Amino acid sequence: MARLERGWVLWRIRRWAAGCSPGTVVLGAAGGIGQPLSLLLKTNPAITELALFDIVNTPGVAADLSHIATPAKVVGRLPPNDGLKETLTGAEVVVIPAGVPRKPGLRDDLFKINAGIVKDLATGIATVAPKAFVLVISNPVNSTVPIVAEVFKKHGVYDPKRIFGVTTLDVVRASTFVAEIIGKPGSAPDVVVPVIGGHSGVTSSHPLPDSIAKDTFDALVKRIQFGGDEVVKAKDGAGSATLSMAYAGFEFANKVIRAIKGEKGIVAPSFVALKADPAGAEALTKELGAELEFFSSNVELGPEGVVKIHPLGKITQGETELVKAAVPELLTNIKTGTTYVLEKYEEEKNPKL
Ligand SMILES: NC(=O)c1ccc[n+]([C@@H]2O[C@H](COP(=O)([O-])OP(=O)(O)OC[C@H]3O[C@@H](n4cnc5c(N)ncnc54)[C@H](O)[C@@H]3O)[C@@H](O)[C@H]2O)c1
Numbered sequence: 264m265a266r267l268e269r270g271w272v273l274w275r276i277r278r279w280a281a282g283c284s285p286g287t288v289v290l291g292a293a294g295g296i297g298q299p300l301s302l303l304l305k306t307n308p309a310i311t312e313l314a315l316f317d318i319v320n321t322p323g324v325a326a327d328l329s330h331i332a333t334p335a336k337v338v339g340r341l342p343p344n345d346g347l348k349e350t351l352t353g354a355e356v357v358v359i360p361a362g363v364p365r366k367p368g369l370r371d372d373l374f375k376i377n378a379g380i381v382k383d384l385a386t387g388i389a390t391v392a393p394k395a396f397v398l399v400i401s402n403p404v405n406s407t408v409p410i411v412a413e414v415f416k417k418h419g420v421y422d423p424k425r426i427f428g429v430t431t432l433d434v435v436r437a438s439t440f441v442a443e444i445i446g447k448p449g450s451a452p453d454v455v456v457p458v459i460g461g462h463s464g465v466t467s468s469h470p471l472p473d474s475i476a477k478d479t480f481d482a483l484v485k486r487i488q489f490g491g492d493e494v495v496k497a498k499d500g501a502g503s504a505t506l507s508m509a510y511a512g513f514e515f516a517n518k519v520i521r522a523i524k525g526e527k528g529i530v531a532p533s534f535v536a537l538k539a540d541p542a543g544a545e546a547l548t549k550e551l552g553a554e555l556e557f558f559s560s561n562v563e564l565g566p567e568g569v570v571k572i573h574p575l576g577k578i579t580q581g582e583t584e585l586v587k588a589a590v591p592e593l594l595t596n597i598k599t600g601t602t603y604v605l606e607k608y609e610e611e612k613n614p615k616l
Pocket residue numbers: 290291292293294295296297316317318319360361362363364365377380383384399400401402403404429430431432433462502503504505508
């Protein structure tokens with residue numbers, strides 16, 4: 264083990280022996296997702312340090328949360344005086360819900376704005392906390408995860424096992440909608456439907472129980488894939504899903520934290536680089552009949568990140584078709600993210616181009 268790596272492992276062991284949890288950070292903590300997500304993280308007694316960063320309002324959000332009688336010490340920082348650097352110092356889990364949400368009429372602009380925000384924040388993480396687990400919520404997830412990966416590559420600190428696209432909202436929605444359809448809404452927490460492919464739209468598909476009739480199946484698939492539209496429409500110009508996303512982000516972050524602390528057998532769907540588990544990637548690539556750099560499947564988590572990427576396994580013919588349909592769009596989304604960063608680096612090298 265290299266000296267730096269050994270030092271880092273010892274540092275973590277000493278911190279946990281002293282009762283500290285993995286240092287948890289929210290970037291974009293004052294936003295529609297960021298605030299309820301920070302609240303939920305504050306209620307987790309396993310979290311002892313919670314650092315919040317945003318370009319606005321974090322001192323207020325942190326002061327408010329700090330009155331809640333749970334162990335986490337909360338700090339809120341803003342960009343001046345190296346606020347991002349201070350927030351990220353010692354970070355082990357960084358959740359990113361920073362960025363603009365979807366609004367009617369905002370299309371390509373959303374990508375450009377969020378790509379820039381995610382690139383800058385990823386640069387901060389790669390510089391200050393390169394070993395942190397990065398949980399990306401900012402949309403479009405299928406492109407923002409490749410952006411983080413490219414930034415980490417550029418800084419020579421890329422570890423595909425530690426960068427995750429949060430696709431948990433698709434999973435949460437699927438559980439809720441399936442439980443409604445099978446007439447047992449109360450059983451939603453026990454209905455486990457993984458997300459396969461990517462986050463939202465045709466890229467997101469789900470193995471659903473065989474018992475669901477064909478006509479119901481098609482409508483159900485569409486509702487899960489385009490669940491975001493339902494909320495955007497209902498919010499009528501006031502943004503996209505925030506509360507359900509905060510719940511989903513909290514659920515995924517907790518799984519990551521439990522895995523970091525050594526709990527075995529934790530599995531959650533996430534959009535990850537297939538390089539994180541070459542054996543799993545080989546099996547998945549065979550199933551898909553296509554090579555993708557990133558894909559969402561069930562992922563086993565461990566103290567160092569991705570342990571295993573699960574294959575699609577037994578899925579029906581209809582579901583196989585849905586997964587195949589996801590591939591071309593996923594390839595485009597991934598390329599969009601990667602190209603964005605590479606072009607930005609080219610521009611930085613040759614400012615006149
Ligand atoms: N992955 C998913 O399933 C999912 C679900 C819902 C929303 N989202 C996405 O999450 C993002 C946030 O949504 P929201 O509703 O919370 O938006 P919001 O506008 O309410 O909050 C975003 C926050 O990010 C902050 N921010 C902007 N630039 C920043 C920077 N450089 N550094 C730190 N913070 C910065 C803003 O000040 C704001 O507080 C959007 O991109 C949205 O599309 C993803």
